[in-house]
Amino acid sequence: xxxxxxxxxxxxxxxxxxxxxxxxxxxxxxxxxxxxxxxxxxxxxxxxxxxxxxxxxxxxxxxxxxxxxxxxxxxxxxxxxxxxxxxxxxxxxxxxxxxxxxxxxxxxxxxxxxxxxxxxxxxxxxxxxxxxxxxxxxxxxxxxxxxxxxxxxxxxxxxxxxxxxxxxxxxxxxxxxxxxxxxxxxxxxxxxxxxxxxxxxxxxxxxxxxxxxxxxxxxxxxxxxxxxxxxxxxxxxxxxxx
Amino acid sequence: xxxxxxxxxxxxxxxxxxxxxxxxxxxxxxxxxxxxxxxxxxxxxxxxxxxxxxxxxxxxxxxxxxxxxxxxxxxxxxxxxxxxxxxxxxxxxxxxxxxxxxxxxxxxxxxxxxxxxxxxxxxxxxxxxxxxxxxxxxxxxxxxxxxxxxxxxxxxxxxxxxxxxxxxxxxxxxxxxxxxxxxxxxxxxxxxxxxxxxxxxxxxxxxxxxxxxxxxxxxxxxxxxxxxxxxxxxxxxxxxxxxxxxxxxxxxxxxxxxxxxxxxxxxxxxxxxxxxxxxxxxxxxxxxxxxxxxxxxxxxxxxxxxxxxxxxxxxxxxxxxxxxxxxxxxxxxxxxxxxxxxx
Numbered sequence: 001x002x003x004x005x006x007x008x009x010x011x012x013x014x015x016x017x018x019x020x021x022x023x024x025x026x027x028x029x030x031x032x033x034x035x036x037x038x039x040x041x042x043x044x045x046x047x048x049x050x051x052x053x054x055x056x057x058x059x060x061x062x063x064x065x066x067x068x069x070x071x072x073x074x075x076x077x078x079x080x081x082x083x084x085x086x087x088x089x090x091x092x093x094x095x096x097x098x099x100x101x102x103x104x105x106x107x108x109x110x111x112x113x114x115x116x117x118x119x120x121x122x123x124x125x126x127x128x129x130x131x132x133x134x135x136x137x138x139x140x141x142x143x144x145x146x147x148x149x150x151x152x153x154x155x156x157x158x159x160x161x162x163x164x165x166x167x168x169x170x171x172x173x174x175x176x177x178x179x180x181x182x183x184x185x186x187x188x189x190x191x192x193x194x195x196x197x198x199x200x201x202x203x204x205x206x207x208x209x210x211x212x213x214x215x216x217x218x219x220x221x222x223x224x225x226x227x228x229x230x231x232x233x234x235x236x237x238x239x240x241x242x
Numbered sequence: 243x244x245x246x247x248x249x250x251x252x253x254x255x256x257x258x259x260x261x262x263x264x265x266x267x268x269x270x271x272x273x274x275x276x277x278x279x280x281x282x283x284x285x286x287x288x289x290x291x292x293x294x295x296x297x298x299x300x301x302x303x304x305x306x307x308x309x310x311x312x313x314x315x316x317x318x319x320x321x322x323x324x325x326x327x328x329x330x331x332x333x334x335x336x337x338x339x340x341x342x343x344x345x346x347x348x349x350x351x352x353x354x355x356x357x358x359x360x361x362x363x364x365x366x367x368x369x370x371x372x373x374x375x376x377x378x379x380x381x382x383x384x385x386x387x388x389x390x391x392x393x394x395x396x397x398x399x400x401x402x403x404x405x406x407x408x409x410x411x412x413x414x415x416x417x418x419x420x421x422x423x424x425x426x427x428x429x430x431x432x433x434x435x436x437x438x439x440x441x442x443x444x445x446x447x448x449x450x451x452x453x454x455x456x457x458x459x460x461x462x463x464x465x466x467x468x469x470x471x472x473x474x475x476x477x478x479x480x481x482x483x484x485x486x487x488x489x490x491x492x493x494x495x496x497x498x499x500x501x502x503x504x505x506x507x508x509x510x511x512x513x514x515x516x517x518x519x520x521x522x523x524x525x526x527x528x529x530x531x532x533x534x535x536x537x538x539x540x541x542x543x544x545x546x547x548x549x550x551x552x553x554x555x556x557x558x559x560x561x562x563x564x565x566x567x568x569x570x571x572x573x574x575x576x577x578x579x580x581x582x583x584x585x
Contacts, residue, residue: 118288132471133455133513133528134289134307134558134572135333136349136372138389140415152555152572153289153307176529176556177471177511198472198509 114151122147126163130155132177141167150176204232274547274584275523275535281552281577282319286312289555290570292334292376293514295563296341301358302561302568303344304576305332311346313358316566319578323361327354334376336384338398345384345398347373353386355398367396367403375421375432379441387418387432395430395441407444410437420456424463429480431466433457438483448483452476455513456559461521465538473509475526477544487543493530514569516560523547525567527557533569533579550579 109128112121122128125144130137131153145160154176161169166187173181178198185191189209196202200220206213214226225232288307295302295316302314309332313322328348335346343364344356349372355365367386373394375387383404385395393407409418409432420433423441430439436457437449454468454476465486466478475489492507512528524544527533533550555573562568567579 133511133556134291134331135374135419135455136331136389137419138415138417154572 120149275581278580278582281579284576286574288574289572290559293559293561293568293570294336295561296337298341299563303335305335307331311335333374336376336378339381347376347386375418377421377423379423380427385421387421389417405444407439422458424459456515460517467515467524469512469515471511475512513558514560516562518562525560527560527569529556
């Protein structure tokens with residue numbers, strides 16, 4: 001059956017312009033009658049009625065053939081779609097880590113989780129509220145930047161800045177529940193480095209428009225200031241994580 | 243599981259152990275506690291935020307950072323139903339006084355009341371901010387403490403907020419994280435700062451500066467126990483509201499100094515606290531992953547009488563009923579310890 005259609009189609013193959021020119025249908029390609037050069041598509045694919053009848057096939061047979069082809073095409077389409085869905089689901093279930101390259105990602109928050117689903121890195125503007133021993137807490141200031149968390153969900157450091165330029169910018173390393181190290185810069189002319197623990201012991205190095213300072217504290221009390229004549233420098237800009 | 247009794251005198255008395263399984267009995271001043279057998283180990287997907295045991299001592303409830311409340315048999319550890327309630331953290335869970343219902347609060351601002359037997363949600367209150375503190379006041383009343391520094395007293399029989407109490411503090415930085423109701427239902431205590439209120443009127447009775455992650459009334463209502471985020475825990479008398487004892491939870495650390503290595507003591511934050519039902523003992527747990535059991539002493543500092551070891555993450559919640567002490571940690575692990583007293 002299919003062979004008959006193919007044979008009919010071969011008989012009605014479009015002629016190329018070169019062939020047409022050789023047959024003398026026109027003088028040049030430009031002035032050729034397109035209808036003569038390229039028979040109508042219907043004529044190519046659908047043999048004339050007489051041809052089909054001559055081929056010994058009835059309309060009913062042709063209809064059955066078309067129906068069968070239609071069923072085959074439908075089945076193929078369904079199978080292809082199903083395979084695509086299965087592949088997508090499989091990739092999703094297996095945590096497909098195939099690299100995708102984006103020219104640009106625009107987001108308010110990006111969260112990186114570990115194999116156990118725990119949040120380990122958060123990039124956000126603004127940053128979410130912190131946690132103390134698993135419980136939500138208040139950050140107080142609106143900050144944006146990057147936070148790092150340990151496997152128990154404790155915030156262990158960040159690189160953050162506030163909305164107001166005077167807030168400054170800080171790189172912090174945290175103990176559980178409190179900041180231990182801070183490297184910060186203010187809006188203009190001030191920057192510092194601070195180490196401290198929960199007992200009130202701390203070392204402050206600070207540069208500001210008035211000079212340079214080193215301040216040592218033990219149990220919250222100042223034990224040394226350099227230069228010795230200096231008064232302790234002011235604290236870090238408001239909003240800088242302490 | 244290991245247990246270390248810290249008092250040499252008690253160690254010397256090991257041969258005279260009088261193991262009593264069942265509710266703790268009144269004994270002499272040198273009474274201590276030990277764990278019997280290995281604890282039952284349970285786990286949930288994420289950190290344990292709160293634990294509670296129903297008044298009959300049959301069912302354990304745990305809330306977690308996965309937003310769910312889970313039930314287990316206290317005696318066997320057999321898993322019961324899981325209630326995925328909150329979008330975000332489930333912050334606290336409490337059984338109602340009849341033990342047939344459960345209240346839970348969450349980071350999504352919801353307070354849910356569940357019927358345990360039917361496994362259905364009875365009622366939901368929704369607030370504009372997260373609520374972490376939760377306590378059951380009496381058969382019909384509960385209170386929640388929220389990030390907006392408001393304590394809301396709820397009628398469990400209706401969608402009604404009976405009263406709102408404004409907690410003291412700076413709204414930008416402070417919040418109500420823990421609440422406890424006195425056993426007679428007349429007083430409420432909130433943390434940060436530690437403040438007492440009359441339930442009936444909402445009037446503030448007293449307040450002292452402190453920051454405790456968890457607070458809980460003693461069974462006789464005369465003391466409050468609070469674990470500190472900085473280090474240790476405190477026992478505070480209620481009448482008047484003032485510090486009674488500070489518990490030292492230091493651990494020794496080796497540090498390098500210009501003059502050589504030194505041993506220093508480092509305070510450990512306490513995240514979970516629980517009283518024994520008779521009020522003669524209490525338990526603390528925190529960053530050092532130890533469950534410490536303390537004995538109250540009349541007119542003296544509480545004495546640490548036992549340590550329960552085995553948690554691999556910081557302990558975040560404790561609950562005590564009869565001879566069962568339950569501890570939960572930030573890794574999602576729960577241990578049910580069976581205790582016995584000895585002298």
